[in-house]
Amino acid sequence: MSVDAKQAPREAGRAAVVQMRGISVEFPGVKALQEVDFRLLPGEVHALMGENGAGKSTLIKALTGVYTPTAGVTLLDGREVSFSGPADAQDSGISTVYQEVNLCPNLTVAENILLGREPRRFGAVDGRACRARAAELLADMGLHIDPGSVLAEHPIAIQQLVAIARAVAVDAKVLILDEPTSSLDQDEVAELFRIMRVLRDRGVAILFVSHFLEQVYEISDRMTVLRNGRLVGEHLTADLSRLDLVSLMIGRELGALAEVERLAGQAGEEASTVPVLQATGVGRKGSVAPFDLQINRGEVVGLAGLLGSGRTELARLLFGADRPDSGQVRIDGKALHLRSPRAAIAAGIAYCSEDRKGEGVVADLSIRDNLILAMQAANGWARPIPRKTKDQLVEKWIKALDIRPADPDALVGKLSGGNQQKVLLARWLITKPKVLILDEPTRGIDIGAKTQIQKLVAELAQEGMAVVYISAELEEVARLSHRVVVMKDRSKIAELDQHATVDDIMRLIAHVDERSEAVAA
Amino acid sequence: MTSTRPLDRFRSSPLLWPLVALVVLLAANAVVRPSFLALRFQDGHLYGSLVDILKNGAPTLLIALGMCLVIATRGIDLSVGAVVAIAGAVACSSIVGAGDPTSAKAAFVGMGLALALCAVLGLWNGFLVAALRIQPIIATLVLMTAGRGIAMLITDGQIITVRNPTFRTVGAGFLLLPVSILIAVAVFVLVAIVTRKTALGLLIESVGINPEASRLAGLRSRTIRWTVYVFAAICAGIAGLMISSNVSAADANNAGLWIEMDAILAVVIGGTSLAGGRYSLAGTLLGALIIQTLTTTVYSMGIAPEITLVFKAVVVIAVCLLQAPKVRAVLLRRTPRRPARPVSDAEPAAAQHAQTPTASMVEKVAQS
Amino acid sequence: MTTSATPVKGKAPLGAILRGRSVPGRVVPVIATFVLFVLLFGVGAARYEGFTSGQVVANLFIDNAFLIVIAVGMTFVIVTGGIDLSVGAVVALSTMVAAASLRAGLPAPLVVLLVLLMGSTLGLLMGLVIHYFEIQPFIVTLAGMFLARGLCFVVGVESISIKDPTFRSFATAAIPLSQNVSITWSVVIALALVAVAVWVLHRTRFGRTAYAVGGSESSATLMGLPVAKVKIGVYVISGLCSAIAGLLFSLYMLSGYGLHAVGMELDAIASVVIGGTLLSGGVGYVLGSLLGVLVLGVIQTLISFQGTLSSWWTKIAIGTLLLLFIVMQRVFMRRQP
Structure with missing residues (x-):
């Protein structure tokens, strides 16, 4: 099977709306992206695949102007572009919807959709026209909610759809959906996919990032796989089996999972x-x-x-x-x-919350302090765990769970999600x-x-x-x-x-x- | 002073700029007025400008210590100035009303009463913040607004003067050094030991950084928050006793006016973020000293004392700005690392698993 | 806060009844403030003769015109989630600059311009520092407060009285509303400002963006809104309002003094909070703040009519009211801690 499937015959006729060539993003001592090629065709759902750290978010940020690439060119409709930030990218038709709903919960649905480009009359925002326009956009997506209602009154899933409505309202040519489904249930995902298909059929190029393989296979037409900051390949979804995809993403196989079983x-x-x-x-x-x-x-x-x-x-x-x-x-x-x-x-009883950042780790404390926190709390403040015991415990658990970096003084907030989860687990395991x-x-x-x-x-x-x-x-x-x-x-x-x-x-x-x-x- | 931690931290260190600022201030004083650094020993008392700075800075330091812990839990206590006024008012009116207003007993009863009331006020603030979960800045605004009214209610709007030698000792007495310095130092050492030698400091920081995660880890978040407000109020009470004892009078209108601002400034200059979390007692000490040195400097340079405020503003802005680019520099260094970290997370894991026996099997599948 | 299973509820039955459609609980505090104002006024009317006279109401505005102006500016700042502690000091500085430059013989219009320019510039500087150096508004405006108070004493330590004829005539001019009731130009200016502020905050893009910034600054940035412009802008507005209030205050006192308006920032914040604005930002009304000021004004009037109550009861009353409204906000808004 060809890893380097650069041209897919079925789309040969369509010109890419976004073309990134030889993109590298470097930070002092780190090559986050190395000479990555990427293209996005109009009217497709394109999944960007890779493990955490593969460079997915870096690529998105390079595209939307959050990061400036150290090498390579980005073409939008064939013209070279360089954005100063998400707002600038948005003005050129590239809208992004993030995992956490980035809207203002205190404003109405209509305001959230149209803020910054509301219809105006005599210099003032025309509230009625605003709501009408928002209702129109929502109805377009098959969403029937009161545009005058406050956003916070709606469940997260609806808020996410409102965010997409906002992204679409600018007549986006490119819609980037970064992990939009992680807090949605199955019904809501189905709704989201329905809307994505509507938009795709209208010719919008959709870039979709998700951890859920099932969803990627359900919705995407094509995928680009990254690993360790490099392009691994671009494939039609139909041509790539799940097992192949996973091995491309992790560059190894599922032996460990078999062992779990x-x-x-x-x-x-x-x-x-x-x-x-x-x-x-x-x-x-x-x-x-x-x-x-x-x-x-x-x-x-x-x-x-x-x-x-x-x-x-x-x-x-x-x-x-x-x-x-x-x-x-x-x-x-x-x-x-x-x-x-x-x-x-x-x-x-011990409990690791689903909300790792909000209810789990204490970001600004070191790995050491996080590990002993539950035990210390159980002991009470007046009976501190002796330094020596602490060091032994911490050393033992960092090793046992392979927490990286293995530095007890590293701040937990700077660890990757997986390592934060391990810290959290270890915190509880210490309490036996x-x-x-x-x-x-x-x-x-x-x-x-x-x-x-x-x-x-x-x-x-x-x-x-x-x-x-x-x-x-x-x-x-x-x-x-x-x-x-x-x-x-x-x-x-x-x-x-x-x-x-x-x-x-x-x-x-x-x-x-x-x-x-x-x-x- | 407490453990090796302040020393460790010093190198990297949020304490560096405050220390530089303090040294520059002292040096400037010494240059303008060489006698500034001189200490005299007279009648068993130590005199000198440095001693004066410490003595006048003692109330601010005390309040800043309480404020520091409150801020560490993500809180703030705007009411301390009002509490200062209340403490003085209660102590003085109790002493004046006692059978023998000059006796030691009257002084102790008065001070005990004042501190007890302060503890109650702290409980009140803690109740609003920890139990009713009202934003600290608003919750304590209530007592800040009403507190001076209460103090005036106690003194009936008058300035109450007392003549009690025991009471006078707290703010104006000498035990080689002024007693107020000794009290402030004692409280400082006590707080340092209690928070850093036990786990209290860690728990406070944890609550400040992430209250919900702390609760789920089994911390008594509510009790901890409540405690720091009580502590802050008691610190303010002691400071209030010092201030009114120093002038042997209770002035409900002006005692401790704006001292909450000075205390917050001291904490912030000392490198503790108003967003809560990691705190520095040593930094707070430096912050309080900077503010007092500044005030003294302006006095000694013969500038109208009211203009101190301008210099205070300049120092605040300077210190904040000095700290800010540093923060930004750290952020700039931090941003590029973000993509790097997960990479280093995934890479070794991959390397490790590639060696599992089943690896070759799936590799074949992938190649087929 | 993490699952969609527990959506935030912000509806209040009372609000829904009042407008017949989905109205958030955020309006309730404003209505409560209005009810409170009417109640307090009713108490005064029932107990004291002459309380209901038109002039008492007019005096409510005359004596609080400057506070209304400050509270309006403060509303802008608080809606974005900030705070401005410098307002009282800027008022004092404005009276001082006005008095000193009039004494120096500058023409009145120039003095007004100078003061307004100074207030806006101070606000601009604070806004720039807050936004670009990411230092908490609390600290920056505290520094601003110290600076402004200090500058007062640089101008002069003593009180300076204003003898300029233009100022004096403007200050003493009464605008008759009926036979027995008259107001001052200060009231007209303050109310005009309220009208402009209502329009700007509720109807313009600038205003709506201010709400967005208060709701979630990071979201507002990602939505491509002009966050910097708005965040700095509100401090300029607050500075400008403080300067205008300073001018009104110098008309009221006919003097400039560094110790004018001590603690006025607290009154302003209290009015804004009592008027239903959330200190955490994103929710608030200009008219609510106006009502908040009027409630404080009625309390003062009540205490002065009562005669035997001492002035410190005002402080205690304001504190108690603050408490009431804060607790009410918790009940109606159910905000996350």
């Missing part, structure tokens, strides 16, 4: 029936309907469900992050009053928890770290720890778990045994609700 299998045989955590009738109004749950020693219990199904909320209740208003939790048979995370920690709750531990991190973390989970279960594993990637849940708890509409709807497949889970989630069934099918 093997370890999980072994653990499954050994999983005991000794309960560690028993929850009966635990629930919280408006959050999760009362549920029963038992977790045994050495068992990985997967929590599956769409975003908003209550999986994160359930985990937060078990940890006391939100206070349950009914039911009881027992640890090793002893009743536990879950009034705060502190009480849960004291009873041997009985129950470890992991909420999306592999989201947004590269495949190398992903497999390491999954392997670790399997190993921990083998050693007797009870693990609750939450992930949006059902394959991951099915592979790792001894039991899968399926969540839907904020309640627990089923419990599946070890032999549960992704299809089983999907069917349960899609059941009754025809709409989601259509998506799942």
Whole structure:
């Protein structure tokens, strides 16, 4: 199979709207991009693929003028361009929608779409014309929301679509979507894709970045793969198998994942029936309907469900992050009053939040301080952990989890996502928890770290720890778990045994609700 | 002073510019007036301009210490000036109202009462910030606005003068050095030891950097925030006692006027960010000294004392600007590293896994 | 804050009833302020004879014209998420410069121009430092406050009285509204300024961008909005408003003094907050701030009518009100901590 598929015959007739040739971006001591060629055709969805650090964001930033390339040329419609920043790029028809919704939550939908180019009358913003124009744009995309409503009142998914409406409102020739789907559930992704297709058919060139392979295969026509700042190849999506794509991206294979599977299998045989955590009738109004749950020693219990199904909320209740208003939790048979995370920690429960930056690591503290934080908090401020013990612990865990850089004094905020996740895991493992709750531990991190973390989970279960594993990637849940708890509409709807497949889970989630069934099918 | 950490940090160091500023100020004084650096020993007391700077700077330093911890938790306490006034008002009116206004007992009762009330005011601020979760700048604005009114209520709008030798010791007494210096130094050392020798400092910084992550890591974020506000109020109370003791009077209108601004400035000049997180007590000490030295300098150079403000503004702007390009330089150095880091993250992982036994197998698949 | 499962709710039933369509809870504090104003006024009317006379209302504006002007400027700054502590000091400096240059014999129009120029320049400088050096507005405007106060005393340590005939006639001129009620030119200027500010903040791109910056500065930048222009602009506006307020204050006092308007920044901030503007930025109304000033004014009037209450009760009352409104904001806005 040709890695260097420079010309794809089917598009030979169309001229590229964006053409980047020999782009290099260098920073002192670092070559972030090296002589990368990239082209974007009108009317296509083009996926930019690569692991974290492959240079995807650097390429996008070089295109939109955030970074100035040290070498190479960028052509827009055949003319050489060099942008001073995103605003400048936008003026030339290149709009970007980022992972985090970059709109103003305090303004109305209409203002968010049109701010900076509102229709005016006598120098004043014409509110009515503004709303009418916004309604028109939204209707164009098949979105029927009140343009006069405040943005913050809408769920994130709608906000994301509003961001796209804004991007489109400038008559964008090029639309860059940087991880737009990471906080959307399946329905919402389907909606987004529908809109992307509408735009594509209108001739907009869409550059799409996503960690979800399924989505990339569903929506994209062509992909460019980067690795370590270099171009690996450009392919038609239809011509490249998933396995080929993954090996192009990581330059190696999936051996580690196979090992995870093997370890999980072994653990499954050994999983005991000794309960560690028993929850009966635990629930919280408006959050999760009362549920029963038992977790045994050495068992990985997967929590599956769409975003908003209550999986994160359930985990937060078990940890006391939100206070349950009914039911009881027992640890090793002893009743536990879950009034705060502190009480849960004291009873041997640990929780890694899905929001690594916001609720996990303390960015401005060193790796050392982050690692010992939970243990220190449990000890209380008056009993500091002796320097020597601290150093031993830190050294041990940096090595055990392969945290990079292996410098205890490095600030955690400067680490990559995968390494931050490892720091977070180590923080809890130091406290020797009985129950470890992991909420999306592999989201947004590269495949190398992903497999390491999954392997670790399997190993921990083998050693007797009870693990609750939450992930949006059902394959991951099915592979790792001894039991899968399926969540839907904020309640627990089923419990599946070890032999549960992704299809089983999907069917349960899609059941009754025809709409989601259509998506799942 | 506390551990090796301040020394470690010094090299890189946010303390460098404040220290340079202080040295330049002192040097300028010494050049203009050679007697500036002289110390005299007389009647068992140490005299000299340097001693004066320390003595006059003691209240600001005390308040800045409390402010520093509050700022470290992402907070701010605008009410300390009002608390200063209240502390003085309570102490003086209690002493005046006592059976024997000159007795040591009256002084201790008055001061105890004042500090207790300050602790209550701190609890109040902490309640608004930690329990009701109101933005600190607004929450403490309430007491800043109402506090002077309360102080005037206590003194009935009058300036209360007292003649109590014990009370006078706090602000104007001598024990080789002025007692106020000794108190301020004692509090400084106490805070340094308590926060840096225990884990309190780490927990405070953690709460300041990321409150929610800290809560989920099992920290008592709320208690910690509450505590620092109480501490700040007590520091302000002690400073208030010092100020009113020094003049043997309680002036509800003018005692501690703008001292919250001086304290915040001291903290910021000392390199602690108003955004919370990492804090520096040594920096705060330097900041307080810079501000006081500046004031003293203006006095000693025979310029109208009111114009001190202009110099204060100039120093603030200068120090902030000196720190700002540095921040920007660091940012400039940091930006290019960002793409590099994940690379170094992925690379070794790749190298490591390429050696797994199954590697060759998938390689074949990929080539086929 | 991370999942779409818990969208931020900003609706208030009361607001929805009032306008019959989706109205955010942010209007509620303004309405509450208005209700409070009416209530306080009602209390005064019920208890004191003569409280309802037109002149009492007119005096409310006459005595607070300068505060209204400052609060308007402050609203702009706070809407962008900033704060301006320098306003009181700039007012004092303006009175001082005006008085000193009039004493030096400069013609009145030139003096006015000079003062306005000075105020805007100070605002511009602070805005530039805040934006380009990324230093917190709190610190920069604090430095601005020290600088302006200090400069007052550089001009002169003593109070300087204004004897210029133009100024004096302007200050004493009364505009009769009816037989018994008259206002001053200061009130006209202040209200005209309010009208202009309402238009600029609510209806122009500049104003809407100010809200955007207050909602999320990084988003506003990525949306390609002129963030720098607006962020610096609001401080220029605040500086200009402070200078205008300074001129009105010098008309009111007919003197310039470095200790004029001490603590006025606090009154201005309190008025703005009581008027329903969020100190975290992104939400606020100019008319709300006007109402906030009037509420403070009514309280002062009440206390002066009462006679036996001492002036410090004003401070305590303002503090209590601040507290009430802050707690109310928490209830209605449900902002993230």
